[in-house]
Amino acid sequence: MNDTTLQNFQPQQDQSLASGDTVRGQYSDATPDKGQPVTRNESVEENLSVRVRDLSLWYGEHQALDDISIDVFANTVTALIGPSGCGKSTFLRCLNRMNDLISSVRIKGLVEMDGRDVNARGMDEVALRRRVGMVFQKPNPFPKSIFENVAYAPRMHDMVSRKADQDELVERALRDAGLWNEVKDKLHEPGTSLSGGQQQRLCIARAIAVRPDVILMDEPTSALDPISTATIEDLMDKLKQDFTIVTVTHNMQQAARVADYTAFFHLGEMIEYNATKQMFANPHTKKAEDYITGRYG
């Protein structure tokens, strides 16, 4: 495909449809089915959340990411799919610099947010993570109370000064995470006493409590049962009104259900990035098609 090589960082155009509509118009209204083309115009720039260009990453000698370019749009869910070891989690961790924790990692390329290169010398990774929250594969609430789990980060970032503000913020985060009704009477019990699905929603509440712009989710439902998974998927759908979500998933049905855009990774390369509808209905690349139809992976 020629267009993948030209502009594979943007969801590819569906040639059969006319261009002109903006991303926001398309994806935040109630009719996302009309797979309108996404074009690179002024309004797209406006809605751009994270811009990634030619991102390569090495673990020591091993290259894990090879020239990845992606635009992540605000208030959408972007799913990263691909077989194990394809680099999708590594890519995700580039967006909030969690890879900094691994000393052998070397990164080249641009990850730009709000017009700033997140890997630049002047960028503080703590400030970055304040704006880019993360939810992990295995629910990992702090070994503290449910209340503390949510209140800790806002307090640390000086977002609340009064006790009442803090209570309000905790309630709001837990409500947004759809957990309030289940835990409102036991806020001071340990976060780890909750069920797996509840713990994961607590982790989401913890992430959204600091009102980040972007929430990264690294296979957030892979440790959960189907009912909890469905709850979290619904939640992602709701949360995208306020946040931009980038999620890694092994589950292609999940990507099809929740994602507005899907990127397919294979062996450290991004093979295809497309509107989810398009990706699943009519993938542009053979590899993506093979993976989606279950020929490998």
Next chain:
Amino acid sequence: MSQSFEEISAQLKKRHRRSARMKWMTMGALILSAAFLVVFISDMVVRGWPAFQQAQIQVEVSYDEQSQKLPLAAVDEDVRPLISRGFFRPLPRKMENNPALMGTTQTQWVIADSRVDQYLKGNEDRLRPADKETLQALVEEGRAELKFNTTFFTTGDSKMPELAGIASAAIGTVMTMLVTMAVCFPIGVMTAVYLEEFAPDNKLTQLIEININNLAAVPSILFGLLGLAIYISFFGVPRSSPLVGGLTLALMTLPVIIISTRAALRSVPDSIRHAAFGVGCSRWQVVRDHVLPVSLPGILTGSIIGLAQAMGETAPLIIVGMVAFIPDASISITNASTVMPAQIFTWASEPNSAFAEKTAGGILVLLAVLIFLNALAVWLRNKFERRW
């Protein structure tokens, strides 16, 4: 064709026999070590128990001018040899400080001489026949008996066994341990936190790591030599003092605390660190708010065990002069002092049986303190332990 149950059972018999044999052997090892422990402790109790008792004699003490000049005159001539010299010596001063006593005669229980004590306990018979008769008479009248030995817990060392006690050594131990803890707990924990949470993994930190592990295995007497060379010779810290002893033991305990703290930090799951980094904690916030609270029980346990080890240490203290005849208890960290194991060591080198029982008694006190410290470690671990 697959095997029948009978065929499989026949083969299994051998394997089951082997595991039964293994079970008995491991259990045997446990029983053997438990037996050693029981023999050791019961031997200590049997030998040391008499140290907690002391013969006392009820006599009439006359406080008058004569006894002020010649204290021995305060009691009857025939009981005089049965009573500890330690009783007579402070009499004149006692009268000086308390003029109301002058001219009175008091009936009181006084400490008996160690020969009387040993005779009543059936250990040694070094009394003269005449004194023995007097004593026999006193025992029959109920005026000479073994009582609880408060002296042992309230005084320091003495050349007279009936006056020798563990108190000044216990105070010395407390002062020394305070110095040790004050020095090596903060330094040890901080070092471990740096190595585990901040330091890059490179050749230099690996070298430091290997050296710390090796230090934990260095014979303790070498730390004594180091203490002598650095603290006493170079910095001029007063010798025999809890300060120099504590600093020397701190050198020895430091690697233990570093190693156990690192193990405690390493046992904190990375998922907690990732969660903390994920919400935008700085490294220090990750450590302070998340890693340290979870690893605290492990750190405390390791530190207390390191402390208990230092508390039982004698060899390095010989070199810095804390193993000596030091009768006075001092709560200053710069005055000469001794510690419990050193006191036990000093008593063990005395020839007579009165000191032998003091040795065992001192060991019992030291064991009790160590058991208390270990129990404290277990309690702290359970109290602060959190699940995640």
